[in-house]
Every structure is written in structure tokens, then in C-alpha cells.
Amino acid sequence: MSDLTLETSVAKVPEAAPRSPPASQIGLVGWLRTNLFSSWLNSAVTLLVAYLVIRWLIGFVEWGIVNAVWSVPNNQTQACRDLKGIGACWAVVTEKHRFILFGTYPYEEHWRPALCILLFVGLYVVSAMRRFWRKELALVWIAVLAAIGVLMWGGVLGLSYVPQERWGGLVITLILATFGLAFAFPLAILVALGRRSRLPAIKAICVLYVELIRGVPLISLLFMASVMFPLFLPEGMNIDKLLRAQIAIILFAGAYLAEVVRGGLQALSKGQYEAADALGLSYWKKTGLIILPQALRLVIPPLVNTFIGFFKDTSLVLIIGIFDLLTAGKTAIIEPAWQGFGVEVYLTVGAIYFVFCFAMSKYSQRLEAEFNRHRRR
Amino acid sequence: MSETLEHIASAARADAPPAIVLDKVNKWFGTMHVLRDVSLNVATGERVVICGPSGSGKSTTIRCINRLESHQEGRILVNGIELTDDVKALDDIRREVGMVFQSFNLFPHLTILENCTLAPIWVRRMPKKEAEALAMDYLTRVRIPEQAKKYPGQLSGGQQQRVAIARALCMKPKIMLFDEPTSALDPEMIKEVLDTMVGLAETGMTMICVTHEMGFARKVADRVVFMDRGEVVEMGTPAQVFENPQTERLKTFLSQILRGH
Ligand SMILES: Nc1ncnc2c1ncn2[C@@H]1O[C@H](COP(=O)(O)OP(=O)(O)OP(=O)(O)O)[C@@H](O)[C@H]1O
Ligand SMILES: [Mg+2]
Numbered sequence: 001m002s003d004l005t006l007e008t009s010v011a012k013v014p015e016a017a018p019r020s021p022p023a024s025q026i027g028l029v030g031w032l033r034t035n036l037f038s039s040w041l042n043s044a045v046t047l048l049v050a051y052l053v054i055r056w057l058i059g060f061v062e063w064g065i066v067n068a069v070w071s072v073p074n075n076q077t078q079a080c081r082d083l084k085g086i087g088a089c090w091a092v093v094t095e096k097h098r099f100i101l102f103g104t105y106p107y108e109e110h111w112r113p114a115l116c117i118l119l120f121v122g123l124y125v126v127s128a129m130r131r132f133w134r135k136e137l138a139l140v141w142i143a144v145l146a147a148i149g150v151l152m153w154g155g156v157l158g159l160s161y162v163p164q165e166r167w168g169g170l171v172i173t174l175i176l177a178t179f180g181l182a183f184a185f186p187l188a189i190l191v192a193l194g195r196r197s198r199l200p201a202i203k204a205i206c207v208l209y210v211e212l213i214r215g216v217p218l219i220s221l222l223f224m225a226s227v228m229f230p231l232f233l234p235e236g237m238n239i240d241k242l243l244r245a246q247i248a249i250i251l252f253a254g255a256y257l258a259e260v261v262r263g264g265l266q267a268l269s270k271g272q273y274e275a276a277d278a279l280g281l282s283y284w285k286k287t288g289l290i291i292l293p294q295a296l297r298l299v300i301p302p303l304v305n306t307f308i309g310f311f312k313d314t315s316l317v318l319i320i321g322i323f324d325l326l327t328a329g330k331t332a333i334i335e336p337a338w339q340g341f342g343v344e345v346y347l348t349v350g351a352i353y354f355v356f357c358f359a360m361s362k363y364s365q366r367l368e369a370e371f372n373r374h375r376r377r
Numbered sequence: 378m379s380e381t382l383e384h385i386a387s388a389a390r391a392d393a394p395p396a397i398v399l400d401k402v403n404k405w406f407g408t409m410h411v412l413r414d415v416s417l418n419v420a421t422g423e424r425v426v427i428c429g430p431s432g433s434g435k436s437t438t439i440r441c442i443n444r445l446e447s448h449q450e451g452r453i454l455v456n457g458i459e460l461t462d463d464v465k466a467l468d469d470i471r472r473e474v475g476m477v478f479q480s481f482n483l484f485p486h487l488t489i490l491e492n493c494t495l496a497p498i499w500v501r502r503m504p505k506k507e508a509e510a511l512a513m514d515y516l517t518r519v520r521i522p523e524q525a526k527k528y529p530g531q532l533s534g535g536q537q538q539r540v541a542i543a544r545a546l547c548m549k550p551k552i553m554l555f556d557e558p559t560s561a562l563d564p565e566m567i568k569e570v571l572d573t574m575v576g577l578a579e580t581g582m583t584m585i586c587v588t589h590e591m592g593f594a595r596k597v598a599d600r601v602v603f604m605d606r607g608e609v610v611e612m613g614t615p616a617q618v619f620e621n622p623q624t625e626r627l628k629t630f631l632s633q634i635l636r637g638h
Binding site (some may be wrong): 271276278279282 | 443445468471472474475476478480482483484485486495496499500544545548
């Protein structure tokens with residue numbers, strides 16, 4: 001009996017067309033309802049927070065845009081001083097932007113560090129595109145980094161020589177971060193592999209390196225590099241201060257990144273190693289083709305986290321007198337006429353850091369999604 | 378009738394040099410003695426099935442043959458080459474010996490095709506085009522050529538295991554080792570993998586296979602080896618071992634797996 005009804009109903013009813021979910025659950029209204037106004041308390045909190053955010057935004061727009069002073073004639077900061085607390089004095093940024101970006105680099109040669117910054121950004125963009133991930137990319141890196149060195153120092157090709165002491169600003173931050181990570185990352189991979197080596201000597205060296213470096217703050221490492229290291233050098237020999245700081249940063253970042261990479265290596269199953277062995281792959285082929293590609297994918301989030309951390313940590317070089325972006329910003333407002341406009345300068349410097357770090361973060365998310373597209377897990 | 382045929386076949390094979398010789402092999406994990414005087418000769422073209430209770434040392438035995446584990450006493454010869462710490466000899470041996478694992482162990486970051494061409498390209502130095510043609514040929518033989526562009530994570534267990542077999546075959550090994558290739562699979566997928574292995578056995582490949590699939594053993598095995606507690610306890614044709622067990626241990630084991638099935 002029931003069978004019969006079932007059969008007929010099946011025969012009669014056409015296949016149900018897919019329906020969209022109830023309107024109250026989709027779209028903006030649905031989202032608002034479920035996320036912001038699901039209960040009385042929730043609604044009250046939403047309204048309160050919205051009120052505070054809007055008040056703050058209005059205040060910020062008034063200060064930062066409506067009442068702001070964008071430029072002043074030859075260091076006459078009186079207009080700014082009159083508006084202190086009411087309007088922002090972006091004039092300080094307009095006036096000092098060259099100093100913030102290029103430090104004390106000779107004014108008429110500013111195109112050189114500017115071009116370096118563009119080269120750096122171009123290098124990042126090209127390296128970020130997977131279709132360029134080939135062996136030739138390493139050559140591109142070497143070429144671009146060499147070109148940057150030539151541009152900054154000069155002394156050849158009709159470029160005037162600019163000693164390192166006069167470099168400064170954003171370009172220093174990019175140099176420290178890019179060279180730092182470009183060398184620290186391969187170092188980290190070797191150290192991470194070394195820590196898992198079966199040879200006790202290699203393992204011990206890697207463990208010692210990681211533990212020693214991780215045990216001291218970056219600041220003290222930088223101090224050592226700038227103050228103590230020259231004491232042990234033979235008289236007359238002098239290694240560039242920037243280079244010393246750069247080496248300290250590479251060693252420091254290397255130790256941290258090594259631990260991140262090691263985490264990825266440990267997450268791989270023994271079966272992957274065995275399958276590679278059973279196919280007859282040598283150690284380096286196994287590592288390069290099977291182990292590292294998987295291990296590094298697994299650790300993209302902590303890896304980028306560390307990258308971002310180090311990008312910002314390069315600002316610590318200010319304590320040994322290297323003129324990076326942050327130091328340049330700080331120095332820009334020492335001049336009596338511009339004293340007291342720190343907020344504007346720091347906001348600008350902060351925004352520059354943010355652009356780079358946010359780009360890294362977004363890129364890593366996209367990369368991760370791309371890599372995980374084919375995986376069910 | 379078939380008995381005599383089999384006899385003639387194995388006699389003919391006996392003339393060829395043995396593919397694998399294990400001579401009084403002993404192995405310890407720490408203080409645990411997991412292989413005790415294991416001796417086994419496998420002729421070229423012979424199909425051997427190893428069975429035995431869990432922990433009896435079956436996996437360890439075949440993993441010693443391509444030195445995923447190293448033995449501590451005794452000798453192992455593969456195609457006449459002795460397994461020692463000599464890296465060169467090991468490379469030569471691993472090139473000739475394919476292995477299929479219980480858990481497939483495909484490389485999840487590579488496509489099916491890349492999984493298959495990796496070793497031919499990087500170990501045998503085969504041109505890419507040639508390696509791809511070879512891989513497609515083997516993928517067709519295991520009946521999944523249409524999956525070549527997918528990633529392992531997108532395939533069913535049975536399909537993955539067939540890819541793993543194809544991947545091993547792409548190195549054109551002379552010997553294939555299987556470590557419980559079907560025990561991680563759902564029942565409906567076991568057959569597709571076993572069929573592939575039967576097809577492979579028919580090509581005359583030397584095979585050592587750890588499995589509890591009695592049907593498979595009867596169909597393809599020239600010899601069944603029963604291991605227990607690190608020892609080879611009994612050895613013989615499938616008929617001898619399954620129909621006419623000599624020892625108490627084998628009888629117990631057989632009654633257990635029969636009950637299990
Ligand atoms: N890497 C290892 N370290 C320590 N002990 C091990 C290791 N691998 C295996 N063993 C031990 O060696 C013995 C034999 O293991 P083996 O894997 O060869 O058994 P098996 O016959 O394959 O069993 P199963 O049917 O469960 O796969 C077991 O007691 C196991 O616990
Ligand atoms: Mg086993």
C-alpha cells in the first residue's frame with residue numbers, strides 16, 4: 001500500500017528545482033542579523049561599538065583631512081602650530097619625505113636610492129609570481145642585488161661615490177630585510193636539515209648555533225657586531241658597519257627560520273622519506289624534490305610570520321646608528337622648526353611598514369590557498 | 378596435471394640466478410630480536426607470498442631487501458649484489474627493486490603523472506617526454522590513465538594504490554616488493570588492486586608480497602612463507618601451506634584468518 005503511493009508520487013512529481021535559501025539568511029540583511037543583531041545584548045554592543053567607531057572616524061577625518069595643513073612655505077611652521085590638536089600637519093611629511101625615504105644621501109643623487117626601492121619592489125613582485133619560479137630567478141636576484149649595490153655605492157659608470165654612512169631611510173630597511181632574508185632562508189634550511197642529520201658533528205654544530213643565537217636578544221647581537229667585533233679585527237682592517245649589522249640580522253633570522261623549517265620537516269610522515277628512498281632518489285634529490293616542497297608548504301604561515309617580524313626588527317639597527325626608515329623619521333623631526341610633529345611622521349612611517357607587511361601577509365594567504373587547492377584534508 | 382606443470386616451471390626458473398638470497402639474516406630493534414636466522418631464496422620470476430601474525434617480522438624482512446632497514450647479521454644478496462653500507466651498491470639495488478606500501482605513500486604535492494615520472498627523470502635520467510609516455514603506458518595498464526593530471530588527494534584509496542604500483546613499475550624494476558598493499562583499503566577496492574597485481578604476476582615479474590589475501594596467494598604464489606616471531610616457520614606451495622600445515626603455530630594462524638574472513 002505505502003509502496004504504491006510512494007511509487008506514484010515519485011512518478012508524478014518532477015525533479016525539484018534547486019531553491020535558494022530563505023532571504024532572511026543570505027545577503028547583507030541575513031549576515032547582519034546572524035552576526036550583529038542576534039540578541040538584545042548583541043544589538044546593544046553592536047550599536048555602542050558602531051557609535052564609538054564612527055565618532056573616532058569623524059574625529060580622525062576632521063584632524064587628518066579637513067583641518068590638515070598640507071604644506072607650508074619655507075619652514076614657516078606657525079600655521080601648523082596654530083592648529084595643533086585640531087588639524088594634522090602633513091606639511092612635515094611633504095617637507096621631509098625625501099629625508100624619510102633616502103636619509104642623508106646626497107640630494108641631487110636621490111634618484112639612485114629611489115630606483116633601488118623600485119628595483120626591490122619589482123623583485124618582490126616578480127618573485128611572487130609562480131610562473132617565474134625557475135632557476136633563472138636566482139640569476140635575476142643576483143643581477144638585481146648587484147645593480148642595487150652599484151647604484152647605492154657608485155664610483156663606477158660615472159656615478160659619484162657615496163659612502164655607506166650617508167645611506168639611509170627606506171632603502172636601508174629594504175636592504176637589511178631583503179639581503180637578510182635572502183641569505184637567512186637558505187641558511188635556515190641547511191641548519192634545519194643539519195639538525196636532523198645522522199652525523200653527530202653536524203647535528204651538534206646546528207643545535208649549538210640555533211640555541212646560542214636564540215638565547216640572546218637581537219639588540220645585543222647588533223651591539224656585539226658593531227662594538228665588540230671590530231676589537232678583535234687586526235688593526236687597520238675595517239668591515240663596513242652596515243655589513244656587520246646585516247650579518248648579525250642574517251644569523252639571527254637564520255636561527256629562528258631554521259626552527260620553523262624544522263617544524264615542517266617533522267610534520268612529514270616517515271612514509272614520504274621511505275617512498276623516496278625506495279625509488280632510489282639520492283639524499284639531495286629526495287630533500288629537494290619531495291621533502292622540502294612539502295615541508296615548506298606546511299609552514300608558510302609561521303614562515304611569513306617570522307619574515308614580517310624580521311622586516312620590522314630591522315628597525316633595531318637604530319641603536320647602532322644606522323639610518324633606517326624609522327631612524328630617518330625620528331631624525332626628521334629633530335630640527336627645532338619641526339619638533340612636535342612626531343605623530344604625523346610616525347603615522348607615515350607606520351603606514352609604509354604596514355604596506356610591506358600587509359602585502360606579505362596577503363600574499364602568503366593566497367599562496368597557501370593555491371597550494372592547498374588540490375588537497376583533501 | 379597442473380602440479381606437474383608448476384613443477385616444470387619452477388624447475389626452469391631454478392636455472393636462472395636467484396633474484397634474492399637471504400642467508401641467516403638477523404635483526405634487532407634495540408634489544409628486541411625481530412628477525413631470527415631468516416633464510417630465503419627467491420628465484421628470478423618467482424612469486425612469493427609472506428604471511429604471518431602481526432609483529433612477526435614480515436615487513437621488516439622485505440624492508441631489509443631494499444635496505445629501508447639494515448640487518449645486523451647474515452647476508453642479503455639482490456641480483457647477486459650484496460647489501461652492505463656501500464652506497465653505490467645500494468643505489469644499484471634500489472633502482473632494480475620497486476616497493477609498494479600499505480599506506481600508498483604517494484607524493485601529495487605532485488600530480489599522478491609527476492609521481493610516476495619523478496624517479497625515471499631524476500634517477501634514470503630519462504628525457505621528460507619519454508618518461509611521460511612511459512608513465513602513461515603504465516597508468517593505462519593499471520587502468521587509470523584519465524587521472525594523470527589529478528593529485529593523489531583527489532583519488533580513492535584503490536586508485537592511489539594502483540598509481541603507487543604504476544609509479545614503482547616506471548623504474549622498470551626486476552623485483553617488486555609489496556607490503557600489505559590491500560590492508561588499508563575498503564573491501565570493494567581490494568579486488569581492483571589485486572587484479573592489477575595478478576596481471577603483473579602474469580608478466581613474469583619477481584614478486585614478494587606480504588598479504589593475508591589467501592585467494593590471491595593461491596592464484597599467483599609459487600611459494601608461501603609463513604613467519605612467526607621473527608622466524609620462517611613453514612614454506613611451501615600454497616596448497617601445502619594452506620591445506621596441510623605442519624606446525625601448531627601455522628594451524629592456529631590459519632584458523633584465525635579463516636575466522637576473520
Ligand atoms: N622502527 C622500529 N623500531 C622498533 N621496533 C620496530 C620497528 N619496526 C618494527 N618494530 C618491531 O619489530 C617487530 C616486527 O615488526 P614488523 O613490522 O616487521 O611486523 P609485521 O609482521 O609486518 O607486522 P604487521 O602485520 O603488523 O605489519 C614488531 O614487534 C615491531 O613492533
Ligand atoms: Mg607489516
